[in-house]
Amino acid sequence: MRYGQLVMGPAGSGKSTYCSAVVQHAAEQGKVIDVVNLDPAAEYFDYEPLADVRELIHVDDAMEDETLRFGPNGGLVFCMEYLLENSDWLREQLGETEDDYVLFDCPGQIELYTHMDTVRRLVQHLRNWNFNLCAVFLVDSQFMIDGAKFLSGTMAALSVMVNLELPHVNVLSKLDLLSKSARKRLDEFLDPDPEHLLSDDTDIWSLKYRKLSEAIGRLIEDYSLVRFCPLNIKNHENLSDLLLTIDNIIQYGEDADVKTRDFDEGDDDDETNDVQQSF
Ligand SMILES: Nc1nc2c(ncn2[C@@H]2O[C@H](COP(=O)(O)OP(=O)(O)OP(=O)(O)O)[C@@H](O)[C@H]2O)c(=O)[nH]1
């Protein structure tokens, strides 16, 4: 079994920065976590990727091609399709090492996750290659401190959850950038009461669609559909807690122990040894 996080979220939500921080955090504990860049349009990240989709196809290839003539968005969709058609490339790059832990730094084009099936098909491949995956969906906390934006961010997260059918963790990123008063307000959003959140919205559009917004808010609340983990990437403890949550979901660590016993000692007649091992 191998382990992976599919790091997703809107453009600029902090995906690549999160990947670097996780790699560094793991390294400080003597663990190796790799990152695969899946963004064909990436210009900058400061991790050393295990694999980089730009070596297979770059968004410029799709845009500069005389017959394709894509713009940046269509180009990106084309590149992701191309990656799927050439999934053997990714498979080779990933190798077959047991117990590997890989972060997949995805592009920031939200429609790839919300309603297109590109990422869903990628997930299928990764599962076939023995990856235990968790979707990590980042949303910039700066956009989440007003009622309407919070609902819209929540709906985006929900639509990814429904589309991908993967274990899912939502993360409110860039907490370090929030002012003190904004951080206080954020508490209201972490355990949201949508009716209260929407009571501040007074513009005409909000008033007109108030009932609809309230109904959506109630749905999210009543069914506990979406929860967010706040992340201040500069706070080690905070990052540790988040990673622990994710590691539990993908059973990182647990499976590895079980496997050692099952396969290495399964044929061993010495039962006392087995018993000792399990404690
Ligand atoms: N202060 C602060 N800045 C952050 C944090 N995360 C990201 N940033 C900044 O936000 C900008 C975008 O971050 P990226 O990590 O490139 O975001 P991304 O989601 O990978 O962006 P795309 O790949 O373009 O979709 C960069 O200038 C980062 O330095 C954070 O936790 N705190």
Ligand SMILES: [Mg+2]
């Ligand atoms: Mg990025």
